[in-house]
Amino acid sequence: MGASNWGMIWTAVMPLAVILYYFFRKKYRDQRVSSTLFWQERMKELQASPYLKKLQHHLLFYLQLAALLLCVLALLGPFSESETLTGNDFIFVVDTSATMLAGSPSHFEKHQQEMKSLAAQAGGKPVTIVTTGASPEVVVRNEQDLDAIEQAVDQLAVRYEKAEMEQTILFADTLGANDSTVIHIFTDSLDRDLLANKTGKSYQVHGVSDTLRNVSIQQFGLSETEDGVRGIVQLVNGSDEALPALVRLSAGATEKTVEVELAAAEELLVPFEELPAEKNWQATVEVRDDYAADNTMAAYLTPPGDEVVIDSALHELIASGFRSLDLDVRLAETAQLQPDFGLPVVTNQSELLEGAAPILLIGRNDETAVEVSGQIETQEHPLFAYAELEEVYVSQLYPPFDGYETIASINEQPFIQLSPKGDIVVLADVQSTDWPLFPAFPLFLWSAMNSLSGDEEFLGFFQPNEHRSVSLASDTGEWEIFKDGAYSHSYIEGSGPFIAPTEPGVYEVIGDAETKTLIVQLSSEEKTLAAGSSYTMGAAETAQDMVRFSFVPFIIALILLLVIAEWEVYRRGIATR
Numbered sequence: 001m002g003a004s005n006w007g008m009i010w011t012a013v014m015p016l017a018v019i020l021y022y023f024f025r026k027k028y029r030d031q032r033v034s035s036t037l038f039w040q041e042r043m044k045e046l047q048a049s050p051y052l053k054k055l056q057h058h059l060l061f062y063l064q065l066a067a068l069l070l071c072v073l074a075l076l077g078p079f080s081e082s083e084t085l086t087g088n089d090f091i092f093v094v095d096t097s098a099t100m101l102a103g104s105p106s107h108f109e110k111h112q113q114e115m116k117s118l119a120a121q122a123g124g125k126p127v128t129i130v131t132t133g134a135s136p137e138v139v140v141r142n143e144q145d146l147d148a149i150e151q152a153v154d155q156l157a158v159r160y161e162k163a164e165m166e167q168t169i170l171f172a173d174t175l176g177a178n179d180s181t182v183i184h185i186f187t188d189s190l191d192r193d194l195l196a197n198k199t200g201k202s203y204q205v206h207g208v209s210d211t212l213r214n215v216s217i218q219q220f221g222l223s224e225t226e227d228g229v230r231g232i233v234q235l236v237n238g239s240d241e242a243l244p245a246l247v248r249l250s251a252g253a254t255e256k257t258v259e260v261e262l263a264a265a266e267e268l269l270v271p272f273e274e275l276p277a278e279k280n281w282q283a284t285v286e287v288r289d290d291y292a293a294d295n296t297m298a299a300y301l302t303p304p305g306d307e308v309v310i311d312s313a314l315h316e317l318i319a320s321g322f323r324s325l326d327l328d329v330r331l332a333e334t335a336q337l338q339p340d341f342g343l344p345v346v347t348n349q350s351e352l353l354e355g356a357a358p359i360l361l362i363g364r365n366d367e368t369a370v371e372v373s374g375q376i377e378t379q380e381h382p383l384f385a386y387a388e389l390e391e392v393y394v395s396q397l398y399p400p401f402d403g404y405e406t407i408a409s410i411n412e413q414p415f416i417q418l419s420p421k422g423d424i425v426v427l428a429d430v431q432s433t434d435w436p437l438f439p440a441f442p443l444f445l446w447s448a449m450n451s452l453s454g455d456e457e458f459l460g461f462f463q464p465n466e467h468r469s470v471s472l473a474s475d476t477g478e479w480e481i482f483k484d485g486a487y488s489h490s491y492i493e494g495s496g497p498f499i500a501p502t503e504p505g506v507y508e509v510i511g512d513a514e515t516k517t518l519i520v521q522l523s524s525e526e527k528t529l530a531a532g533s534s535y536t537m538g539a540a541e542t543a544q545d546m547v548r549f550s551f552v553p554f555i556i557a558l559i560l561l562l563v564i565a566e567w568e569v570y571r572r573g574i575a576t577r
Helices: 006-024 036-048 050-056 059-076 107-120 146-154 165-175 316-323 350-354 440-453 552-576
Strands: 078-083 089-094 127-131 137-143 181-186 202-206 215-225 228-237 243-251 254-262 267-275 280-286 296-300 307-311 328-332 345-347 359-362 376-378 405-410 413-418 424-426 458-462 478-483 486-492 505-511 514-520 535-537 546-550
Touching: 006 059, 059 552, 089 107, 089 165, 107 146, 107 181, 127 146, 127 165, 137 146, 165 181, 215 267, 215 280, 215 296, 228 243, 228 254, 228 280, 243 267, 254 267, 296 505, 296 514, 307 316, 316 328, 316 440, 350 359, 359 440, 424 440
Parallel strands: 089 127, 089 181, 181 202, 307 328, 307 345, 345 359, 359 424, 458 514
Antiparallel strands: 078 546, 127 137, 202 535, 215 228, 228 267, 243 254, 243 280, 280 296, 376 405, 405 413, 413 424, 478 486, 478 505, 505 514
């Protein structure tokens, strides 16, 4: 607290003069007294406290005196001072990974309050807020309005994905205006080595030193056995104490539970045998810990899709295309191919289409190809979501299969067909096309493998906010994503890569009359809590100023209110007289 104009202290004589004026001015008032005795008593009372009586009967005097005192105070220029944050502009790097939800209140909520406090101390200096992740985002840039900064902080939310802190800090460095920029990093734990080689800016890390209890589901897998489905849940106790837990597996109306006791820092495998033949299962661990985001995990029972059997009689470019997809390619002689293979088979043997094995038929061994010319025309189908065939040249085609669905044609002659059980038929030899010269060839093989080896109703496992190309095709081109019946967001085909939802869980992807299942899982890094510390690194050129807050505007507002009150008192006094 202080005053900027002590020279105006002499104005304090004005209120004193008004007080003296009210004390000594003469003002007569008629008053009737019923008897001499009462008159003497009345005079004694007035003489005992003459000044107090005068003050008690003059409300207008009080208001005028208060206004004068406030005027004197305003002339003195009272103010308060506080130190601003060190630095000329600030960047807040906010960790939005899942581990920030640990604790009660959570680490994220604590950091939000701390950011508001620091923003209030910025003294009007520009503040930039950056969130972490694979694609760091700028929430506000060089904002000086405190209300706007606090509103932006309130709207921040945990995005569950890995922090990618090193990448985010490099991005934040590019936003710094000069060497006086101070970067405040709000996270749970950050290794000092990450900032050891950085120069030119100052880094202030706001960590969390709390040691919390945590039991996580590290892995959850399903496999088919002769007795049904087998599930295995891997639990990890990241605490320094033993904790009892209840492991629950559920799929629809089916539910199985197992009680376990986890020792400190113990890893435990919990098996579940002879489960019903359900595809979508969810594992939950019920335990009294301080981090709930890693207490659930979903799994989907799908056939293996990393192996493919290729007829050795086919052109070697086919095997090369599959190897480029990092698949385990097994070459087999034509005589060794069986209709009951459990793996996808690539061949030209038409008779294998009658078997149970998923088949990618390229060419036909039972027909003769004929000349063809024209451009390939494709229909909307996931096989062509990323494999464009318009520029591909095909010189010969085999006769089509009756009863098969045609999804690509040349001059109205079928080129690619689908069998009723989902087999894919390409009615041309690789030698009769220039298809392998195009990037569309391995992309088509990748889409074909997903269609043959996987479940068409399962879109895959994703990490939060993961960007990935997926095979989605519908008549309208729009897919709506739901979780537990609640709408999440939409995906428009061709608008860019598919972006997975933020929150882990099981989602339904609905387009037209087709529904697919998608599972979002936490990464392994987000299932381990780490206690950190707060520290400062770097030697930036910083400036620390004093912020002066003046009380004069508030005093002037009070004076105006008193003047209004004085006028009202004066007006009523005239009306009474």
